Amino acid sequence: MKQTPNVIVIEDNDDDFEALKFAFEEDGAPGLDIERCTTGPEAEHALDRLRDMAEISREDRVLIILDLRLPGLSGFDLLKTMRHDSCLRRIPVVILSSSSNQSDVIESYTAGANAYIRKPRNFDEYVDMVGSFRTFWTGCAELPVLG
């Protein structure tokens, strides 16, 4: 039985979350399990569950899409925590931020991000972006198993 979502979106902006969800649907993955966290505690809780799942099942695969600035949460800190956790360090994390500040990009990659993507300007760009996720994670690489 499937235990974990395929994608965890840590994002407080409703429009962006909706756009991502619709974009995943349009991209041809309507059955995809998407979990959303809007605050720091919710994200911490989701990661705790991932740790538990990792001990039970090593078959689940997950991608995290992380906004850098959420209420009560620094995306950088969350990323660093994950990269120092033996259960979570291999989970791919895509930073999705509206910041084009170079220091944010550098800090994200330094903290261990797999990709830094500036938030799309419109819905069409969301669809293109999600398409490139699929192309990469299913066509070029495979999401690593937990643990």
Added chain:
Amino acid sequence: MPDDAAARDVFAFSEQIDREFKEQRSAFLRLRLQLLMSAAIFVIASFAIAQLYRSRERAEQQRLSRMFDTIGLHLGIVDPAGRFVFFNSAFGELFRDFGQTVSTGDMLDDITRRITPFITHEDVVTPPDAIAAGEPDIRDVTFTDGSVIRRALYRLDDGRQVILRRDVTEQHRREAECNAERDRLIADLKRSNVELDNFADIASHDLREPLRGIAINAGFLLRKEELPETARARVLRIVEMCEREQMLMDSLLEFARLGRSSDQHDVVNDPAAVVKQIEHDLISADTNRQGAIVLDNGLPPVSVDFGRLRSLFMNLIANGLTYNDSDRPEVRVGFLGPVSGDSHGRFYVADNGIGVAEDDRKAIWTAFRRIKTGRDHGPGSGVGLTFVKRNVEGYGGEIDFDSTVGRGTTFTFTLPLSDKVQADGTVASAGTNAGRS
């Protein structure tokens, strides 16, 4: 009697001899006296003249001494053996401050040794071999009481040393105050720039977010809802307007950042590779765009940040292709040669586009203004050429253009060449790697 006559003759002769001898002796004595008198007069005159000269020299020395005293300079002259031959009052005062009396003929070394550690021999005089003849040795010496003396030492060709000293304590204090003030202003400026950057980031983020929300929701309407055709057209217009506004805000932010950082000196070894990449992005990868980008000759390495160089060429080339009504839009890029007497080189970007009317010559450099041509040339923020000008001027270069309406425009601009480029424009070493280094 013949014997008597002979005797009389001899006597007369002897008397004549005697008389002549006496006359000769008298003349000799007179001559000797004259010689002695002349010698005495010469000696007395020489003495008098020497005395006169000496007193004039003393008077001149005193005048010199007073002159240096008046302008607050300590002047001392030391002969090759290290003896004082001259010093002004202020110089003497220096030693008197330490309880020492100094007079001409004293050994400078002895006196300075006695007043160490208040002052060291090197503070006053430097060994002759340490100073090149004709080159002054100038240094500031800080004393234990906090006073600072600037000391200049010159060695004359004859081995004498001239010591000039001046109290620069007040000057040092003012310089220290100015430096502290300058450091404070620089720190303020840096803080202000960081705050401005942060403000620009936050402002652009906060301004962009609602726009993105509008664009995304308009996208939902288009994708998810069945809209009447007129409504659909209006929503499309909303999306377009949002994109234009976003582009303007991005440009504004980049424009603000560009004005504050001009110290990025990367080296791009092969600017031609940058142009080729732009050709790929603008023409090869865009099926809607027709045209050609031609490199007339090789481009030498430049000491310019990679991103800025790309932005510069991109703006000029894209403008040349966009503002172009030719059947086959063409942009030519080339290198004209080094600027004489400068480390810059002159480049050009020439197009066969619509040209710039004389009335628009100044306006094309103004930020956020697009020239009205009576045609739609697609989206643009109107800051491209402002970026180009700022970039070029940020690197100490200059930019200008020649244009004929309907025929095209040629922009010429100068950029700092890499150290590898020689005066004739050739590159010193053969290793020219493509792209950025």
